[in-house]
Amino acid sequence: MTHPATTQAAAIGSIDIEKVSKSYGDAEVLSEVSLSIPAGSFLTLLGPSGCGKTTLLRLIAGFIDPTRGRIRIDGRDMTQVPTQKRPIGMVFQNLALFPHFSVAENIAYGLKLQRRPQTEIAERVGRFIQLVGLAGLGDRRIAQLSGGQKQRVALARSLVLEPSILLLDEPLSALDLQLRKQLQFALKDIQRQLRTTFVFVTHDQEEATMISDRIVVMSNGHVQQVGSPQEIYADPQNLFVSKFIGEVNELPGRLRAAGSTLAIETGAGTFELPAAVARGMNPAAGDNVVMCLRPEKITLLDGGAQPGPGMVSAEARILDTLVIGPLTRVTLDVAGTRMTAVQMTDRLGAAAPGERIRIAFPADAARVFAPLTASLARAFGEHA
Amino acid sequence: MRKLTPMTRAAGILLLLMLPAPIVIVFGASFNGTGYIQFPPESLSLRWYVEAFTDPRWGRAVLTSLWIAAVTATLITAISFLAAYFTLRYAPRISSWLELAIFSPLFFPHASMGVAAVALMAGMGIVGTPWAIILAHLMVTIPFSYRPIHVALKSVDPDLIRAAEVMGASEMRALWDIVLPICRSGILTSLLFTGIISFDEVTVTMFLIGPDITTLPVQIFTFIQDDASPVLAAISTLSVVITFIAILVLERVAGLSFFVQRQSG
Numbered sequence: 001m002t003h004p005a006t007t008q009a010a011a012i013g014s015i016d017i018e019k020v021s022k023s024y025g026d027a028e029v030l031s032e033v034s035l036s037i038p039a040g041s042f043l044t045l046l047g048p049s050g051c052g053k054t055t056l057l058r059l060i061a062g063f064i065d066p067t068r069g070r071i072r073i074d075g076r077d078m079t080q081v082p083t084q085k086r087p088i089g090m091v092f093q094n095l096a097l098f099p100h101f102s103v104a105e106n107i108a109y110g111l112k113l114q115r116r117p118q119t120e121i122a123e124r125v126g127r128f129i130q131l132v133g134l135a136g137l138g139d140r141r142i143a144q145l146s147g148g149q150k151q152r153v154a155l156a157r158s159l160v161l162e163p164s165i166l167l168l169d170e171p172l173s174a175l176d177l178q179l180r181k182q183l184q185f186a187l188k189d190i191q192r193q194l195r196t197t198f199v200f201v202t203h204d205q206e207e208a209t210m211i212s213d214r215i216v217v218m219s220n221g222h223v224q225q226v227g228s229p230q231e232i233y234a235d236p237q238n239l240f241v242s243k244f245i246g247e248v249n250e251l252p253g254r255l256r257a258a259g260s261t262l263a264i265e266t267g268a269g270t271f272e273l274p275a276a277v278a279r280g281m282n283p284a285a286g287d288n289v290v291m292c293l294r295p296e297k298i299t300l301l302d303g304g305a306q307p308g309p310g311m312v313s314a315e316a317r318i319l320d321t322l323v324i325g326p327l328t329r330v331t332l333d334v335a336g337t338r339m340t341a342v343q344m345t346d347r348l349g350a351a352a353p354g355e356r357i358r359i360a361f362p363a364d365a366a367r368v369f370a371p372l373t374a375s376l377a378r379a380f381g382e383h384a
Numbered sequence: 385m386r387k388l389t390p391m392t393r394a395a396g397i398l399l400l401l402m403l404p405a406p407i408v409i410v411f412g413a414s415f416n417g418t419g420y421i422q423f424p425p426e427s428l429s430l431r432w433y434v435e436a437f438t439d440p441r442w443g444r445a446v447l448t449s450l451w452i453a454a455v456t457a458t459l460i461t462a463i464s465f466l467a468a469y470f471t472l473r474y475a476p477r478i479s480s481w482l483e484l485a486i487f488s489p490l491f492f493p494h495a496s497m498g499v500a501a502v503a504l505m506a507g508m509g510i511v512g513t514p515w516a517i518i519l520a521h522l523m524v525t526i527p528f529s530y531r532p533i534h535v536a537l538k539s540v541d542p543d544l545i546r547a548a549e550v551m552g553a554s555e556m557r558a559l560w561d562i563v564l565p566i567c568r569s570g571i572l573t574s575l576l577f578t579g580i581i582s583f584d585e586v587t588v589t590m591f592l593i594g595p596d597i598t599t600l601p602v603q604i605f606t607f608i609q610d611d612a613s614p615v616l617a618a619i620s621t622l623s624v625v626i627t628f629i630a631i632l633v634l635e636r637v638a639g640l641s642f643f644v645q646r647q648s649g
Contacts, residue, residue, distance in 0.1 A: 063546055083549045090550045096543035100565045109561075110551035161551060 012074050012087075013039035013164035013197040015060060020069030022055055029055050031221045032069070037214075039164070040195045042188065046208040047218035048244070048379045053201045056218075057167050060199065062086050073165065089158030090167040094174075095150055097142045103153050104129070104138035110161045128156040131190065148179045155187070159194065168200045172207065184211050205245050209233065217241050220375050238280040239369035240376050242292050249298075249339040251291040252371065258283040262368060264291055268334040269314050273363050281370040289368050297365040298341035300330065300357055302349050307360035316359045318351055332359065407624055414617035421614050432618035441603065442619060449583050449600040450626075452514060456521040457529075457579035461571055463522070464529040468537050469559065473545070486530045489523055494587035497523065502591040512594020520588045525578035532577075536570025537563070576634050580627055 015037040022030040030052045037043050045053035058064050060071060062083040071078045078086060098106050104125050111121045129138055132152040142150065151171060158166055168187075172180045188211055191198045202208050208215050209229040217224040217232060217240070225232060225241045236242035243250070253266035262273050262283055271291065275283065283289070299311075307313040319338070320331040328348050330341045341359065351357065372380075388396070409423045417427035436442050467486075471479050489497065501523070505516040540563055548558035564571070586601045593602055600623060608616055 061546075061550060083546070084552050084554065086550075088550060090547065092543045092547060094541060094543060096541060096547040098544065098547075098562055109548070109553075113552045113557070157547075158550070 011039035013195075014074060015165065015197065015199070016072040016075070017056070017060075018070045018072070020056075020059060020066045020071060022052075022059060022064065023067045029221050030059075030066075033221070033223055035216060035223060035226065037197060037199060039197055041214055042191050042198045042200065042212045043214045043216065044200045044202060044208040044212035045216050045218060046202055046205060046244075047224075048203055050220075051218040051379070052221040053203075053218050054169060057169055057199065057201050060165075061088060061090055061167055087163055088165045088167055089161055089163035091151075091154045091158055091169065091171045093169045093171065095154040095171070097150060097153055097157070099142050101142070102138065103134065103140050103142070103145070106142065106153055107157045107160050109157070114161075124160055128160040131159070131193075132156040133186070147175050148183060151175070151183055152186075155190070159190070159196070163196065165197045165199065168198060170201050170203070173202070173204075180207070187211060209245070217244060219244075219379055236279065236292075236367065239290050239292065239372050240379070242367060242369065243372075243380060247295055247340065249293045249295060251293070251337060251339075253289055253291055255283055255285050255287045255289055258285050258287070264289060264368065266291060266337070268337045268339070271312055271314075271363075271366070273312070273366055273368065277364060277366050278368045281368075283368065288371055290371050292367045292369065293339070293361055293365065295329070295340045295342040297361045298332075298339070299360050300341060300343060300348070300351055301360055305358075307358070310362055310364065311360040312363045312366075313358050313360040316357055318353050318355045318357060320353050321348075321351060334359065410617050410620045410624070413614055414621045416614050416617070419613070421612050421617055432613070432615045433622075435615045436618045436622065439615070442600075442615075445598055445600040445603040446622075446626075448514070448597060452517055452521065452599060453579045453583040456518055456525060456582040457575045459518070460522050460525045460529045460578050461533070461574045464526065464533045464574060465537075465564075465567070465571065468530060468534045469563065472534075472537055473542065483530070483534070487527045490527050494524070498588040498591035501588055505592065511592055512597065514597055516592040517589055517597070517599065520592055521582040521585060524585055524588055525581050528577045528581060529574040532570040532573040533567065534570075536567040540566050572634055572637070576630065579630065583623070583627065 015035075017033055017035040017037075020030060020033045021028060029050075033052070033056060045056060047053050055064070059066055060073075060078075062078065062081065065079070073087060098109065101109065107125045107128060108121050111124060116124075125138070129135055132155050134149060134152050134156065137145070137149065142153070145153065154171065172183055175183065184207060187198070187200075200208075200212060209232070212229065214226065215229055215232050216226050219240055225237045227235075232241060232245050236245065239250075242248050251264075251266040251268055253264045255262055256265050256270065257263040258275070260275050262275055262278065264271050264273065273291075278289075281287070281289070301307065301313065314334055316332040316334045316339070318330060319333050322329040322331075323345055326345055328343050328345045330343060330348075330351060332339045332341060339359075412425050413421045413423045414432055415428050415430070416422050416425035417429035417431065467482070471482055497520075501516070501520045502511060505511050505519065508516075510516045510519075544562050544566070545555070545558045548562050549555065553561065584601055585599070586605055589599050589602050590605070593599070598606070600619070604616055604619060607613070
């Protein structure tokens with residue numbers, strides 16, 4: 001095997017994607033994606049279907065070649081390296097277990113290709129059957145397994161070869177919710193034990209935030225934002241990310257003034273916010289913008305209570321309340337705009353549907369974005 | 385389901401009885417003691433079987449037909465497998481055109497294919513050799529080979545091959561270890577049908593035989609023009625038995641399911 005000149009020493013298990021584009025005919029499914037995946041991280045590629053996440057995974061695996069750009073693994077350029085020679089493992093969406101092999105034969109296949117001695121194969125297969133929690137099922141046929149057990153075979157089959165990188169293409173999407181949750185924790189646990197780099201593809205934002213160290217939000221072939229689950233949730237850099245992760249109240253409006261404070265005219269009234277809440281845009285008077293507010297940032301003011309310093313308030317009417325254990329969802333009508341607030345149930349007081357109240361939120365908790373472009377809006381089934 | 389009227393039931397039973405009737409007649413006639421083909425037999429005798437086994441022309445023709453059928457079935461199955469695999473994986477768009485080309489032998493009368501084959505192979509200088517016959521049989525059998533293999537391959541998830549490749553298998557290794565075993569029923573169907581077709585083929589083969597080589601069905605056809613001897617009934621019975629044994633053996637190896645196209649893999 002040849003070793004192309006590695007200029008800097010890169011950690012084993014790191015991936016560098018450098019301005020990678022992929023087109024099929026005229027259709028560009030990935031445009032100039034650059035991304036650094038540190039060794040040992042659990043990174044999720046998240047986005048709606050058609051955003052390019054699976055294409056990116058297949059490029060890393062080498063099933064397809066980039067139209068432009070370069071992918072490095074462990075610092076080595078992979079352009080000329082076939083799939084077989086890449087230090088990767090993969091768990092496929094439909095698992096791709098070999099139906100004519102038993103559980104143990106599936107797991108042993110890669111080791112047999114490497115012509116490892118019989119005793120070593122038996123030992124390692126046994127160890128990984130244990131690791132994924134399938135002890136005693138080695139002789140089973142694939143058709144005799146449950147969905148969750150098949151998942152575990154697919155995982156063991158890739159991990160037994162000890163790849164420095166494991167690619168997972170929506171492996172949990174076919175399972176029911178309960179099993180999904182279980183396997184999400186199992187995956188995270190195994191990843192921590194082995195310190196293998198996991199690159200996980202999903203369209204489920206809840207799964208992504210639960211499972212990963214880092215999330216890459218993608219849409220229309222572009223990376224929208226990279227960050228930890230907390231960063232992505234608390235500080236989305238554009239409206240797409242804000243809408244895609246978690247729940248958000250959207251108030252479309254116009255900037256009446258933009259200086260150190262932004263004055264935003266919306267259907268629910270005019271709000272004065274610090275200029276620092278604008279993301280991914282240079283606010284100027286006259287711009288169409290969307291003001292976003294997470295439901296848990298809204299407080300319902302009791303009786304004649306005054307909003308605290310730094311808070312912005314508005315008139316509202318309660319439409320409905322829904323108690324979900326410790327939290328209550330309150331549906332509000334704010335000057336004709338429907339909004340949702342999430343409150344601690346025990347602090348809610350006597351809020352009843354039909355009641356007129358005041359709501360307040362910290363001015364710096366709101367976010368102001370440019371409206372979605374037409375192509376991004378399509379990802380939500382909206383027409384801009 | 386609607387209940388069958390006695391009339392349709394009777395018609396159905398009659399039809400089912402008609403299907404094996406020629407075989408029964410040939411079978412009966414082969415044990416006839418007299419010197420002409422007759423059913424029911426007048427007297428019972430094994431003399432025609434003795435003649436079939438002692439006349440070296442028959443033994444040679446049977447052996448020739450058997451090995452030509454074996455070579456044809458193996459070659460055409462391998463060709464169809466590779467053609468179907470690589471088209472499905474790398475050129476799915478031309479798949480339907482290729483299928484049309486492959487099925488075209490079904491639309492041509494065998495006699496005109498015989499003429500075409502003799503013209504082509506005379507040019508190659510191989511008329512009268514077994515290779516001419518094998519080449520012609522490849523042409524005749526390809527639709528019957530390609531179809532079951534194509535269907536079997538289509539049901540193979542392409543990610544299975546990618547999974548094997550990620551684990552380090554070359555494409556050929558993945559074909560051998562993963563795709564081939566999964567397509568076993570399609571491959572056996574192809575082997576069986578093309579073997580039987582090759583073993584039975586008369587029309588095209590007649591154009592290509594030579595003084596040194598002839599196949600069993602052509603030999604039977606040539607023979608009957610001179611002499612309607614009951615030895616032909618004995619030979620025919622034997623060839624039915626050979627075909628039947630082939631089916632039985634494959635049934636034991638592969639299970640009956642390979643006769644029926646399975647819905648899913």
